[in-house]
Amino acid sequence: MKRFLLLFFIIFGLNIQAQTEKSDKLFFSDALVMHLPKYNKEAKAAYRHREFEKAENLFDTLVKTKLKGTYLDNFKFLNLRGKEVALYDFKKPVYLLTYASWCIPGKGEIPALNELAEKYQDRIDFVMLFWDKRETAKELSKQFNSHIKVLYVDENTNKHSYVVENMKHSLGLPTCYLIAGNKQIMNIKRSVFHPYNISKEESFQLNYEAINSAITDNLIGNSQNNIPVQFNGISPE
Structure with a gap:
């Protein structure tokens, strides 16, 4: 009986851990929904005013702070x-x-x-x-x-x-x-x-x-x- 309970708690703990890890993931598509509209607005304005360096910096910032570390779908x-x-x-x-x-x-x-x-x-x-x-x-x-x-x-x-x-x-x-x-x-x-x-x-x-x-x-x-x-x-x- 003790062995059965021990096995149950081990399996239960692993399932909880797996669910937690899954919920911690942020997928690429979700990150885009949250952050792409603001980036597009600012990047278009930069290109319109021929501020190409600013546009590149906006892209780099988007990647570094919002997309890097997410999981690709x-x-x-x-x-x-x-x-x-x-x-x-x-x-x-x-x-x-x-x-x-x-x-x-x-x-x-x-x-x-x-x-x-x-x-x-x-x-x-x-x-x-x-x-x-x-x-x-x-x-x-x-x-x-x-x-x-x-x-x-x-x-x-x-x-x-x-x-x-x-x-x-x-x-x-x-x-x-x-x-x-x-x-x-x-x-x-x-x-x-x-x-x-x-x-x-x-x-x-x-x-x-x-x-x-x-x-x-x-x-x-x-x-x-x-x-x-x-x-x-x-x-x-």
Whole structure:
């Protein structure tokens, strides 16, 4: 009887702990509902007055104080065969880059990404998400090596899609999401912007250093040490 009671209290305690941990999670989509309207209003005003540095600072502040540390929802995408793929299907930390065919990457961005995907293939899942038709995504996928998973969402057929609303229309693109194995957002960054008159070698170096730094700072160390990210994005403003 004592053993039964002990087992009961252990199971009961674990269930309470699991429920508490679940209730403590703030998901990305919920954080956007609370904080995106204010950000959009201020960012649009900054761009309208050509205050580009202020606009960038607003983005960085939104990420640092409201989105970093939240948990990305289990969004659904399609692979190039048209099969549904869920974000939670990826078990390793994820380097997720959102793009569209009309975005022009820097000369060295894709070569740098390919090289780093090969370097970290055993530790990180690299995902390129295109907001395009399947045919377009399939053609664009030829630029990437086999270590990068290319997915797509066709907005024309998914205009009211949950993933489109939360990932594309919220922060724009190209946008990079650095996601821990437990799907906690470690950081959100924008692609490297540089003058187009620099050489491909210079562009490669700039992109390689920026992407590698983002990976080592946010995914490698945190995935090994299980360092929790602190955030203060609970209360809406």
